[in-house]
Amino acid sequence: MTPEPHSVPEYLWLSVRPFLGKPEIALALFGSIWALSFWLFPHPLVLVPATVIVLWLWIWVAIRVGPHLFKKATWRLRNRLIVAYLFIAVVPILLILRAAGYSAEILSQQVSIYLVSTEFDRHVGQVRSAGDSLLRLEQAGRHDSAMRFEASLEDRFPGAELLLSKGNNVLLPVDSELAHPPRGWKNVSGLLVKDGLLYLWTHQLLDDYEVTLLSPITANFLAGLVPHIGKVAIVPEPGSKQPMRLHEAEDSGIRISNEIPPAMSRFDAEISHAKIFKAALWDSPNVYAKPYLALFSRISAVSRVIFSDKADYDQSELLSPLYGILVVFLFIQLISLMIGISLSRSITGAVHDLYQGTVRVTGGDFRSKIPISGNDQLASLSGSFNEMTTKVEQLLVVAKQQERIVAELEIARAVQAQLYPTKTPVCEGFHVAAKYIPALSVSGDYYDYQSVGEGRIAVAIGDVAGKGISAALLMAALASTVRTQLRFCEEALGQRISTAQLVGQLNKHLCANTTPEKYATFFLSIYDETTSELHYTNGGHLQPLLIRDGKIEKLEVNGMVVGLFPHAPYTESTLQMLPGDMIVFYTDGVTEPEDAYDEMYGEDRLAELVVRNSQLTSTEILEKIAAAVEQWTHAPESRDDLTLLIVRKS
Numbered sequence: 001m002t003p004e005p006h007s008v009p010e011y012l013w014l015s016v017r018p019f020l021g022k023p024e025i026a027l028a029l030f031g032s033i034w035a036l037s038f039w040l041f042p043h044p045l046v047l048v049p050a051t052v053i054v055l056w057l058w059i060w061v062a063i064r065v066g067p068h069l070f071k072k073a074t075w076r077l078r079n080r081l082i083v084a085y086l087f088i089a090v091v092p093i094l095l096i097l098r099a100a101g102y103s104a105e106i107l108s109q110q111v112s113i114y115l116v117s118t119e120f121d122r123h124v125g126q127v128r129s130a131g132d133s134l135l136r137l138e139q140a141g142r143h144d145s146a147m148r149f150e151a152s153l154e155d156r157f158p159g160a161e162l163l164l165s166k167g168n169n170v171l172l173p174v175d176s177e178l179a180h181p182p183r184g185w186k187n188v189s190g191l192l193v194k195d196g197l198l199y200l201w202t203h204q205l206l207d208d209y210e211v212t213l214l215s216p217i218t219a220n221f222l223a224g225l226v227p228h229i230g231k232v233a234i235v236p237e238p239g240s241k242q243p244m245r246l247h248e249a250e251d252s253g254i255r256i257s258n259e260i261p262p263a264m265s266r267f268d269a270e271i272s273h274a275k276i277f278k279a280a281l282w283d284s285p286n287v288y289a290k291p292y293l294a295l296f297s298r299i300s301a302v303s304r305v306i307f308s309d310k311a312d313y314d315q316s317e318l319l320s321p322l323y324g325i326l327v328v329f330l331f332i333q334l335i336s337l338m339i340g341i342s343l344s345r346s347i348t349g350a351v352h353d354l355y356q357g358t359v360r361v362t363g364g365d366f367r368s369k370i371p372i373s374g375n376d377q378l379a380s381l382s383g384s385f386n387e388m389t390t391k392v393e394q395l396l397v398v399a400k401q402q403e404r405i406v407a408e409l410e411i412a413r414a415v416q417a418q419l420y421p422t423k424t425p426v427c428e429g430f431h432v433a434a435k436y437i438p439a440l441s442v443s444g445d446y447y448d449y450q451s452v453g454e455g456r457i458a459v460a461i462g463d464v465a466g467k468g469i470s471a472a473l474l475m476a477a478l479a480s481t482v483r484t485q486l487r488f489c490e491e492a493l494g495q496r497i498s499t500a501q502l503v504g505q506l507n508k509h510l511c512a513n514t515t516p517e518k519y520a521t522f523f524l525s526i527y528d529e530t531t532s533e534l535h536y537t538n539g540g541h542l543q544p545l546l547i548r549d550g551k552i553e554k555l556e557v558n559g560m561v562v563g564l565f566p567h568a569p570y571t572e573s574t575l576q577m578l579p580g581d582m583i584v585f586y587t588d589g590v591t592e593p594e595d596a597y598d599e600m601y602g603e604d605r606l607a608e609l610v611v612r613n614s615q616l617t618s619t620e621i622l623e624k625i626a627a628a629v630e631q632w633t634h635a636p637e638s639r640d641d642l643t644l645l646i647v648r649k650s
Contacts, residue, residue: 081344109273119225128189131202157215184285194282196243216247223258230297350378425451433618444471445641455529499537500572510563519563589642
């Protein structure tokens with residue numbers, strides 16, 4: 001039998017050795033070629049194919065060896081902890097270094113484009129200020145001062161073109177070759193495209209005076225915005241056919257390089273960033289292109305620009321504390337790794353005891369105890385395990401009781417479902433549709449519709465106070481009582497059913513057979529096909545909505561809720577239904593749900609939704625109402641039972 005390896009590398013080697021084959025040998029060969037080409041001959045024709053081959057070989061080898069290697073390396077808790085500490089010590093450092101590098105790139109991009117765009121805006125402000133000053137001097141009648149100011153513009157803006165006029169008269173300069181801007185330009189300044197060339201410009205109006213000042217943009221001007229930061233360019237937006245060229249004329253003074261600085265090291269990454277500017281089009285007043293002010297630079301160049309000003313001491317001294325912090329950081333990481341490995345043995349012993357205990361519990365031995373040593377969290381965990389085994393049997397008993405309760409609730413839900421109507425009664429010109437969404441397994445909402453004789457249909461809806469089992473029991477009693485009363489009036493008495501009398505009898509029945517705190521809202525209606533009349537009694541229920549010719553009417557309330565006072569009076573109302581009429585019955589689960597700001601959905605939103613979709617079928621309207629309520633609350637489950645009924649006269 002092979003002895004257990006004493007180190008992780010030896011253990012990994014013995015685990016991987018049986019899997020070494022042609023793919024692994026090929027990976028080693030092409031990996032060497034890739035490394036040599038990367039450092040000695042980084043040509044794309046060699047580097048790209050080698051990279052692709054090495055990548056596929058890595059994937060192949062990882063699929064072959066990876067699962068077995070990981071399983072072997074981490075089955076023992078000791079080795080698993082060592083691997084975990086490697087991830088804790090090494091991976092965070094690599095991620096921090098990569099995040100720091102990426103942050104440096106992002107920061108350099110933002111700072112560099114900010115410096116360039118700010119300087120660009122400053123030049124625009126200078127052009128605007130010059131035009132404004134010249135215009136105000138001329139407007140104030142100081143023509144000589146304006147001429148002297150105009151003469152100094154060439155020094156400030158080399159190659160600038162100026163046109164100062166009053167009406168159609170050119171004031172300055174007398175020999176101006178600059179054409180008057182197309183009519184329609186108001187006060188504007190910024191970037192300009194004229195004849196395909198780029199300018200900084202300003203165009204301002206004051207009374208009858210008008211000034212136009214153009215300063216050409218050259219490569220030296222762009223490079224001088226922030227000297228030595230990199231290459232600055234103005235690039236047309238993608239897809240633009242508008243030509244944008246720099247002036248070929250060179251600025252006077254020292255030439256400034258407008259190229260990407262050379263890399264200081266292999267890690268000195270090239271960065272690029274851009275900002276969108278608005279460029280006025282000379283021949284199209286108030287029409288703008290959107291070119292990019294682009295910058296191509298390197299992190300080192302941005303750093304040199306930022307730290308170009310010398311302080312009272314050598315700024316290189318700032319790096320010494322940084323290096324010291326890095327050394328201390330690495331030292332702490334190594335110490336943490338060593339401490340973690342040393343603690344792993346004590347951890348594995350306690351975990352082994354827990355493992356043995358779980359094996360005995362799996363076999364049904366709940367009286368088994370594991371030894372406890374020490375006074376740390378592992379000892380507390382062992383004690384908790386011992387306490388757990390003494391309570392498992394109790395939990396099993398509770399679980400069985402819970403299963404029985406769930407089964408009984410499921411039976412109650414199935415029984416309650418039988419109380420609701422399963423088919424719609426047939427009545428010419430009268431249609432009924434319903435939507436029911438319980439908040440819990442059983443519900444306190446009630447609705448029913450059934451035939452009560454030839455050409456007559458009873459439609460009822462109610463809402464029992466409360467939720468859960470107690471509300472469901474009262475709902476069942478309410479449903480059975482209503483059906484019994486309807487059948488008795490139809491078959492035994494053979495007379496027209498009075499909704500007021502039936503609701504009154506129902507109220508007395510509930511008062512006599514339920515506790516005082518149990519009550520319900522109840523609406524009962526009977527439609528007569530021969531007369532197209534709907535007789536109804538509303539016992540404290542939410543007023544149904546009658547939609548007629550696009551208008552909303554509420555049906556009357558004929559009495560209080562049922563189940564509180566045995567002698568409460570109830571009356572009956574009659575509604576003559578016309579073709580196209582629609583009545584919407586609903587419970588408070590539709591109107592009272594609240595949004596995140598505690599605002600209820602309300603009857604007004606319900607009425608507006610129904611009127612807006614009245615041309616749809618009843619089933620579609622019901623679905624839209626339910627979806628609107630759910631969207632209003634943003635809750636996947638309803639807090640209250642939701643019941644909807646729609647009757648229509650065709």
